Amino acid sequence: MLITVLGAGTASYAACTISTLSTAPGVWGIESQGSGPGGLTNYLMQVTFAGSSPTGTFTGSEWESVGGTISGPTAISGTWVMVSPASDCEGTMTVTSPSKQTFQFSINNSGKGANIVQTDTGYTQAGFMVAQGTVTCSNLLFKNKQLSLYSYGNIPAVGGLVTGEGELKWGATGTTFTTAPNVILDLGAAGNFIVPGSGTSSISANCTGSGTLTVPSLGSSGTFNVDTVIVDGGKEALWIVTNSGDNVVGTFLQ
Numbered sequence: 001m002l003i004t005v006l007g008a009g010t011a012s013y014a015a016c017t018i019s020t021l022s023t024a025p026g027v028w029g030i031e032s033q034g035s036g037p038g039g040l041t042n043y044l045m046q047v048t049f050a051g052s053s054p055t056g057t058f059t060g061s062e063w064e065s066v067g068g069t070i071s072g073p074t075a076i077s078g079t080w081v082m083v084s085p086a087s088d089c090e091g092t093m094t095v096t097s098p099s100k101q102t103f104q105f106s107i108n109n110s111g112k113g114a115n116i117v118q119t120d121t122g123y124t125q126a127g128f129m130v131a132q133g134t135v136t137c138s139n140l141l142f143k144n145k146q147l148s149l150y151s152y153g154n155i156p157a158v159g160g161l162v163t164g165e166g167e168l169k170w171g172a173t174g175t176t177f178t179t180a181p182n183v184i185l186d187l188g189a190a191g192n193f194i195v196p197g198s199g200t201s202s203i204s205a206n207c208t209g210s211g212t213l214t215v216p217s218l219g220s221s222g223t224f225n226v227d228t229v230i231v232d233g234g235k236e237a238l239w240i241v242t243n244s245g246d247n248v249v250g251t252f253l254q
Contacts, residue, residue, distance in 0.1 A: 193217065200212045
């Protein structure tokens with residue numbers, strides 16, 4: 001009797017190193033959502049990792065929305081370390097200034113993304129990290145491009161917990177966009193709405209930006225100011241709403 005075993009072998013993967021996070025240019029965007037002592041809590045960060053584990057450091061900017069109170073961008077700094085062995089692709093980053101925040105992270109197979117959780121007492125917070133990659137950022141980055149929209153958070157003026165998705169088309173200048181043709185908003189008890197919208201966009205050379213998204217059917221509550229962080233070689237933007245009282249984050253994906 002002949003028995004043949006097919007497909008036997010060892011799985012192949014790209015192991016992490018003590019300098020995976022700081023591999024040039026070492027800039028990452030971070031977004032997380034959850035709850036903390038102050039209520040619903042969302043973070044957006046752009047950080048630059050330097051050095052290598054176990055003495056890695058980082059600097060950057062952070063936006064926080066805590067129970068609808070917005071702060072940022074605030075200058076932050078901290079440390080990071082890979083769990084030994086580094087090839088396991090797990091580690092810890094700690095914001096040490098201006099206040100302490102501790103996150104555990106697990107890097108994906110490409111070394112260009114990671115999932116994170118906040119481990120500080122009183123927080124139930126999770127999110128993700130994406131490497132910026134190689135990109136030249138300016139207002140022309142999204143010129144004549146179409147990106148998908150995802151959003152999640154809380155907008156008290158329109159009923160509380162909300163989610164949204166849709167397609168956005170940027171114009172020839174890269175500074176304005178329209179929905180293609182609508183966005184879909186789930187406003188909880190208020191119901192689901194398929195509505196048109198439009199907006200503005202400005203992107204700086206450091207790959208952060210700002211803009212607006214206006215949904216006229218929501219009336220005076222329908223204009224949202226957003227700050228963004230560009231990642232994934234310019235194919236993705238992480239964003240946070242900066243309207244006082246709102247607590248919303250999301251992504252644009254090409």
